[in-house]
Amino acid sequence: GQQLNQSPQSMFIQEGEDVSMNCTSSSIFNTWLWYKQEPGEGPVLLIALYKAGELTSNGRLTAQFGITRKDSFLNISASIPSDVGIYFCAGQNYGGSQGNLIFGKGTKLSVKP
């Protein structure tokens, strides 16, 4: 089945630093979504991308839908302690099962004050 490769697996950064993480796939996706999950909670939607090449921002977060439709990245600028959590990418493929979100394994972010 389709798989998403998300990297890095974990990051330890200093408060104020910028962060970059990405997802790649061997097949095309039509939608890319980025979520953040904190311990004991459900994923919270951060950014949704619908067009190849699309660049979308949400506060200090910026995400892009790759031109090839096989990748996406998420940047966080000027990180703060509350950015700590696990960030997941998820993709949808119109050729696949309707509604089926495929998730990466997550990037665990730790921020040192």
Added chain:
Amino acid sequence: NAGVMQNPRHLVRRRGQEARLRCSPMKGHSHVYWYRQLPEEGLKFMVYLQKENIIDESGMPKERFSAEFPKEGPSILRIQQVVRGDSAAYFCASSPPAGGGWGEQYFGPGTRLTVT
């Protein structure tokens, strides 16, 4: 609270018992999805439902697992004769009718099932 609601948040069952997990979608949403998450893993799709219809159950185990979304009331994920391997966090998500099952999905807080 206009978000996706799930209950119970934590459920402990002994091997062989039944587990029932409930999900109420966001107000106005008509599409419900169930996902399972193992520790240190991403979420894995199980089933997609609309009111009174199962649209896609390609991620559901063939035995012991069933899901429904009745005309009235919450969506239910039912696991019969639970085994230790069923221990996981189960998340429900919903999306608005306009998307037709595509696009943004909003997740509930999850039910953590522990099988002893």
